[in-house]
Amino acid sequence: MTDWILFIPELYTLAAAGVFFFFCLGRARPGRDYAAAMVLSAAGLVLTVCSAGFEGLIFEGVYRVDLYSQVFKVLIYSGFFLVVCLCADLSGVDETRHSEFYLLLCLCTLAMMLLASSVHLLTLYISLEISSYSLYVLVYLRRGSSQRVKPAFQYFVMGAAASAVMLFGFALVYGAFGSAHMAELMHQVPARIHEPLVFTGFVLSLSGFFFKLAVFPFHFWAPDAYEAAPHQVSAYIATASKVAAIAILVRMIALTGGQGDRVAWVLIFVSVASMTAGNLAALIQKDIKRLLAFSSVAHAGYVMIGILSANAMGYAGAVFYGLSLMVMKFVCFMVVVKASDGGRNIDTEALAGLHHRAPVLALALLLALFGLAGIPPTIGFTAKLLVFRAAMDQGLLWLVIVAMFNVVISLYYYLLVLKAAYYTESEGRPREVALSVPLKCLAGAMIFLMVAGGLWPGYMIVLAESMTAGLLP
């Protein structure tokens, strides 16, 4: 018997998607769509927060509701809500497509919520596919003619290739154990992880999640997709989608029970490669969205350090890192949305004189960039500290040193953006950056979160630790 109460947040999201589905059928009314999206996502966020204490195993054991999944659902939903907050000026998407835009965003959120709770490889694969498909279409929704087609198609092909490899890995894992249920795998994988069949299957099955997180060999879609997508979609990919990827990657790596030395070496390789590739490529980017895409690749590398450490602090650090990434990347994209004109992409120079034009926004950007570079006292510093400490506990000092070098490299391009915002005076009459009162409050809340995460992270760390406690053997 299924306990439907546990499934209420997902059912609610499905109903919300249904509302937008009916909006699609009628005449396009962007104002109504936006209002409905605000109300529905806010109510959904409240509902997910209320359901954070739920616990149980439903749908014949393939769907696990616990603190881990519920907190991730809250994070994913906050990502959804925050992105909807940016949709007041949705000029990057054709007016007649707004209801489809919200419908797909809603379905993608639903899929990620399902992903956070799936403990069976089949359910997990399908939910991953739903979220990827929604994002392929969302990237394509950008207004304009030809430039969007190639990146969207590239994104689709790479995603399809990654999920094919992942499915092959799942097949090998299933072949080795005769079971695709994580609870059963958790008992059997640690002892047999060194068998070639299991090892190959396991590593290949990670590729789909690497694609989601934009880790090194699967990151090539990121800059083009970020650049081609509407700003709000890029923001969604950089926040909610990354959080979901971290959630499922931590769950998968936890299956090895800390026994997978060879797997750890593979992860160390991809981690170092994606940090280095991301940071070096970001150095020469002019377009802010491309820069943020490469910075996402680099941050995926840092997150991997926490995950590959495979100890309590590493998992908690990765979860905390997901939260911090969401806040910081959201602020960056808020600036992009507000500073851009009619949904166009902007260069770093377009931020010139931002501290005159919108002081609150500029302050938030300052903290977010400091956080991304890992400068105290911001939430980004705490996150990096946690994952680096976890790696030190595992005796991976050299990995931490490599990561520190990368942090120094990244400082350069983050500071370039800051220089544009604070020290460059704009030539001529710059566009006014009007920030409505609710958005000002939102920026204020983000500033508070970033500082609080740097100065008093205790509560969040304890939460992250109790979330991941169930994943350890």
Add this chain to the structure above:
Amino acid sequence: MDMTVYAVFFYIIAALIIVSAGMAITRKHMVHAVLYLVVSFLATALLFYLLGAPLLAVFQVIIYAGAIMVLFLFIVMMIRPAPAGERSLTAGRLAAAFGVCGIYVAAALVLAFMAAPEAGRPMAAAAASPFAFGFYLFDRHWLAVEMVSLLLLVALIGALHLGRAGRRNQSERKEPL
């Protein structure tokens, strides 16, 4: 090493699959490529049957060789892609593709040789009757079945959007931005 009749069949069918798949990706005419792909899928179905999975073989014929290939043919005939003038598979790209595959194969071989011989074990044959399969799927995994319907919805929206965007581009050539 003794070759049973099964082994002989296996290698013949495997060779057929590889050859027809190779033909499928090298044909310039799209319809020919699709037909070779049908051959490849049918041979795969035979292979499944040989390995003791008749249900899977039937699925392979009905779904892949049947439904999906008909869809492919529809698309090819509706869109009528112009025959490619120049080969998109240049030597460099071909080398890159083979390089990537080579790394994969090399890694797999290294792993296979590093393993102790007793690590390899034949998988237990699991022949499922259609009844058992259906019961298992809709009893234990009906959530996944429902989720697939959502996936199809998303794919449908995407296809609709792509189709409509194409028509609009034809009617109004000039678009802002």
